[in-house]
Amino acid sequence: MKAKRAVVYGESVGGYAELCAGASALAEEVIAVVVGSADQACAVAELGVAVRLLEISEDVWLDDCWPVLIEEITALQPELVLLRAGKRVRALAGRLSVATGMPVASDVASLAEAEAGFEFGLVRYGGATEQASVAPSVIAIVGPGLFAPAAPVGGGSVTTIDAAVASGPIRLMSRAPLAEESVDLGVAEVVVGVGRGIGSVENVARAAELARKLGGELACSRPIAEGLGWLPKNRYLGVSGAVISPKVYLALGISGQVQHLVGVNGSKAIVAINKDKNAPIFGHCDLGLVADLEAMLPELLDKLA
Numbered sequence: 001m002k003a004k005r006a007v008v009y010g011e012s013v014g015g016y017a018e019l020c021a022g023a024s025a026l027a028e029e030v031i032a033v034v035v036g037s038a039d040q041a042c043a044v045a046e047l048g049v050a051v052r053l054l055e056i057s058e059d060v061w062l063d064d065c066w067p068v069l070i071e072e073i074t075a076l077q078p079e080l081v082l083l084r085a086g087k088r089v090r091a092l093a094g095r096l097s098v099a100t101g102m103p104v105a106s107d108v109a110s111l112a113e114a115e116a117g118f119e120f121g122l123v124r125y126g127g128a129t130e131q132a133s134v135a136p137s138v139i140a141i142v143g144p145g146l147f148a149p150a151a152p153v154g155g156g157s158v159t160t161i162d163a164a165v166a167s168g169p170i171r172l173m174s175r176a177p178l179a180e181e182s183v184d185l186g187v188a189e190v191v192v193g194v195g196r197g198i199g200s201v202e203n204v205a206r207a208a209e210l211a212r213k214l215g216g217e218l219a220c221s222r223p224i225a226e227g228l229g230w231l232p233k234n235r236y237l238g239v240s241g242a243v244i245s246p247k248v249y250l251a252l253g254i255s256g257q258v259q260h261l262v263g264v265n266g267s268k269a270i271v272a273i274n275k276d277k278n279a280p281i282f283g284h285c286d287l288g289l290v291a292d293l294e295a296m297l298p299e300l301l302d303k304l305a
């Protein structure tokens with residue numbers, strides 16, 4: 001049976017589009033809580049949902065908003081809360097769980113209606129297995145790609161939450177632009193991932209060019225971002241990085257360890273190029289090419305010129 005009410009919190013409009021689609025399949029009423037500006041709230045309302053907006057200025061520390069948000073969500077008495085996975089969201093989920101008594105399901109791999117509540121699969125052991133659980137109500141932390149995004153249909157509404165945000169012990173002193181450019185790999189339809197087999201910074205630039213020609217985004221395995229520092233950390237995929245589900249994931253010189261695959265095995269198609277025919281990635285891809293990237297990359301770029 002469908003739940004009566006779901007509340008979603010998605011951080012970006014793309015995040016809300018996915019969560020609203022998932023929530024409306026599972027609950028009769030969907031309410032989106034937005035922390036930010038009226039413009040952001042209107043963009044979310046375009047998805048056809050009721051938005052509760054906590055309007056804040058840029059100098060408000062987001063964590064200070066949690067008490068208001070928690071009070072708001074608790075009063076709404078939802079059976080389902082969907083939170084888009086992100087760095088700050090786990091702290092919100094824990095505090096919300098204490099306030100509402102609802103359990104938190106993090107790393108959710110599947111979510112469906114059950115006879116009395118919800119049945120969800122949780123990623124375990126770095127993606128090696130999935131554990132099924134059932135609960136009458138749940139706060140689910142959901143990564144990109146679990147639900148196909150809802151298209152804007154209009155007809156939503158925006159109501160402002162009338163509450164003051166009190167300053168906590170941490171004060172926001174100033175803001176500076178991020179040194180890393182921001183990227184939402186979760187919304188790209190084509191992702192080109194480079195691993196250690198890419199071999200050089202020059203080849204990373206070639207892979208970036210390939211991604212651009214394919215209309216996609218460039219991503220990588222963890223060692224490329226954390227060890228070699230050839231790409232920023234927000235571009236690595238996997239259990240400790242971003243999780244994607246593009247139409248096509250092109251893995252270049254990636255061995256296919258489970259920690260990486262957790263981030264990409266929601267892709268509709270995985271195409272892999274690796275010079276080692278025994279590389280584990282070949283056991284997980286739809287199309288595999290045993291080839292040396294030193295020769296293959298220029299050829300691919302040439303073909304797409």
Ligand SMILES: Cc1cc2nc3c(=O)[nH]c(=O)nc-3n(C[C@H](O)[C@H](O)[C@H](O)COP(=O)(O)OP(=O)(O)OC[C@H]3O[C@@H](n4cnc5c(N)ncnc54)[C@H](O)[C@@H]3O)c2cc1C
Pocket residue numbers: 194195196197198199220221222223224236237238239240241252253254255256257258259260263273274275276279291292293294
């Ligand atoms: C707790 C923990 C968390 C982790 N989290 C993540 C994570 O989130 N994401 C992640 O990616 N990793 C993660 N890792 C690391 C993970 O275990 C692997 O070490 C990593 O994914 C391997 O990266 P790689 O495939 O780029 O490199 P390698 O395993 O070194 O593979 C390189 C591949 O390139 C191929 N190759 C070499 N030269 C060429 C060439 N010229 N042409 C074609 N192919 C070539 C080789 O045959 C090889 O298969 C984690 C590890 C731990 C312990």
